[in-house]
Amino acid sequence: xxxxxxxxxxxxxxxxxxxxxxxxxxxxxxxxxxxxxxxxxxxxxxxxxxxxxxxxxxxxxxxxxxxxxxxxxxxxxxxxxxxxxxxxxxxxxxxxxxxxxxxxxxxxxxxxxxxxxxxxxxxxxxxxxxxxxxxxxxxxxxxxxxxxxxxxxxxxxxxxxxxxxxxxxxxxxxxxxxxxxxxxxxxxxxxxxxxxxxxxxxxxxxxxxxxxxxxxxxxxxxxxxxxxxxxxxxxxxxxxxxxxxxxxxxxxxxxxxxxxxxxxxxxxxxxxxxxxxxxxxxxxxxxxxxxxxxxxxxxxxxxxxxxxxxxxxxxxxxxxxxxxxxxxxxxxxxxxxxxxxxxxxxxxxxxxxxxxxxxxxxxxxxxxxxxxxxxxxxxxxxxxxxxxxxxxxxxxxxxxxxxxxxxxxxxxxxxxxxxxxxxxxxx
Numbered sequence: 001x002x003x004x005x006x007x008x009x010x011x012x013x014x015x016x017x018x019x020x021x022x023x024x025x026x027x028x029x030x031x032x033x034x035x036x037x038x039x040x041x042x043x044x045x046x047x048x049x050x051x052x053x054x055x056x057x058x059x060x061x062x063x064x065x066x067x068x069x070x071x072x073x074x075x076x077x078x079x080x081x082x083x084x085x086x087x088x089x090x091x092x093x094x095x096x097x098x099x100x101x102x103x104x105x106x107x108x109x110x111x112x113x114x115x116x117x118x119x120x121x122x123x124x125x126x127x128x129x130x131x132x133x134x135x136x137x138x139x140x141x142x143x144x145x146x147x148x149x150x151x152x153x154x155x156x157x158x159x160x161x162x163x164x165x166x167x168x169x170x171x172x173x174x175x176x177x178x179x180x181x182x183x184x185x186x187x188x189x190x191x192x193x194x195x196x197x198x199x200x201x202x203x204x205x206x207x208x209x210x211x212x213x214x215x216x217x218x219x220x221x222x223x224x225x226x227x228x229x230x231x232x233x234x235x236x237x238x239x240x241x242x243x244x245x246x247x248x249x250x251x252x253x254x255x256x257x258x259x260x261x262x263x264x265x266x267x268x269x270x271x272x273x274x275x276x277x278x279x280x281x282x283x284x285x286x287x288x289x290x291x292x293x294x295x296x297x298x299x300x301x302x303x304x305x306x307x308x309x310x311x312x313x314x315x316x317x318x319x320x321x322x323x324x325x326x327x328x329x330x331x332x333x334x335x336x337x338x339x340x341x342x343x344x345x346x347x348x349x350x351x352x353x354x355x356x357x358x359x360x361x362x363x364x365x366x367x368x369x370x371x372x373x374x375x376x377x378x379x380x381x382x383x384x385x386x387x388x389x390x391x392x393x394x395x396x397x398x399x400x401x402x403x404x405x406x407x408x409x410x411x412x413x414x415x416x417x418x419x420x421x422x423x424x425x426x427x
Contacts, residue, residue, distance in 0.1 A: 020042075021064075026041055029062060029092065050083065060130070062091075065100040073107070081108070090125070091109040093115065094114060143269070145163075146294040148276070148297065150298070155331055156193055161202045186236055186237070188240060188267075189237055194278060199241060205232070209229040215256045221267075254286050258286045275287065285318040295328045299330050328354070329353075331356075332354050332356055373385050
């Protein structure tokens with residue numbers, strides 16, 4: 001039999017973590033999942049949990065719920081539910097030990113692997129769980145929208161801040177969600193565009209906690225930290241800006257930065273990532289791959305169009321499929337003589353939205369420390385942004401409105417175990 005691998009797997013293979021100190025159980029699962037990828041063993045304690053998950057990016061975590069390991073199993077599962085809520089967790093045990101299945105049932109794991117059954121059942125169970133989770137991905141995490149701008153001055157930050165406020169209004173006035181649906185709430189603005197921290201300035205908000213601080217505290221990230229550390233606009237929108245000293249950005253990796261963006265999606269319904277004028281194209285490319293939507297913002301100027309075309313070329317050379325992108329034509333003036341659809345054709349992007357040129361009105365509002373979408377809701381720009389927010393919110397509701405699917409085999413097992421537990425305590 002093959003020995004379990006306790007190292008980084010080869011590129012392209014899936015990785016699974018198994019928390020167990022039982023050698024025969026480790027060997028069984030390693031052999032059972034051998035066709036899918038590598039099983040990496042976790043120590044019985046949870047000290048290395050965050051490091052393993054961050055380093056290996058496992059598809060799922062298996063926890064040995066055998067009676068002699070139940071204390072460790074329950075502790076580990078609580079940690080996973082708290083710190084990595086979107087990661088599928090499966091329990092292992094044998095049908096000859098109903099205590100293991102009962103313990104797993106009470107803990108609330110996603111599914112159960114019976115190691116007394118044929119090893120092919122483990123693969124079937126795992127794939128069924130991943131399929132269910134895949135169809136519910138929109139409901140498991142919040143939606144992240146990246147706004148890209150090839151250069152400063154295209155109005156990306158104004159759009160990002162305005163859209164964050166408008167989306168927040170949509171959520172505030174939306175019907176209440178069924179209890180227990182999700183711990184996520186609200187909108188976060190990732191103020192990552194250049195010039196730095198303009199989003200904070202537009203929202204008249206102060207922040208001592210930056211995006212770099214978020215990366216450094218990735219393992220400590222929870223609802224309490226986000227509530228206390230992140231800056232919040234008076235509307236409730238959370239803001240996470242670049243640090244005041246941009247030299248700090250060089251101290252964190254692109255991979256960790258993208259991991260933070262993905263992790264924040266567990267806590268917010270929407271994230272608007274302002275990447276306008278962002279000069280590090282590698283970070284932009286990695287971020288685009290991980291977001292649900294990415295819009296390229298451009299205006300009618302020749303300089304804006306040329307810069308945007310160059311940015312798209314750079315993204316393509318880094319393997320980004322630009323057919324995932326859509327175009328927002330900003331500061332549109334019908335008197336210029338360059339239709340929005342012509343810009344979309346030149347950039348080879350589908351046209352998603354058009355925003356009117358309202359520079360004077362936006363500047364006047366900014367000079368008063370106000371946002372046009374809040375103080376002049378009848379303004380054409382405010383109405384356009386509100387319309388965009390309504391569409392984005394409706395798409396989100398459509399994607400997440402269905403209740404979670406139930407695997408009939410797991411439901412049957414729960415019913416069987418619940419009946420066993422009741423009879424054993426009532427008899």
